[in-house]
Amino acid sequence: MIFYCTCHFVFVERQQQYRDEKIIQALGERIRNERLARGLSQQELANLCNLELSQINRIELGKINTSVSHLFLIAEKLGVPPQELITFK
Numbered sequence: 001m002i003f004y005c006t007c008h009f010v011f012v013e014r015q016q017q018y019r020d021e022k023i024i025q026a027l028g029e030r031i032r033n034e035r036l037a038r039g040l041s042q043q044e045l046a047n048l049c050n051l052e053l054s055q056i057n058r059i060e061l062g063k064i065n066t067s068v069s070h071l072f073l074i075a076e077k078l079g080v081p082p083q084e085l086i087t088f089k
Helices: 019-038 042-049 051-062 069-076
Strands: none
Touching: 019 051, 019 069, 042 051, 042 069, 051 069
């Protein structure tokens, strides 16, 4: 018995990623303000979160769109609810 496999390749156009620079920068600023209010350096926060210093720096500067997991982790280590970090006025 012989089996034939016909493969169909479907190319889907990659959707452009949504990136709101104002929100990303506002989040970074909020994290920075909360960190400073607690007297923590970026290195101390990075150590608490088990993240690289450069990661915390890029988040605070709004250079990267951090993950939800990291957002929750940072909020936990800062002792604030995550929604406090993403509520902008």
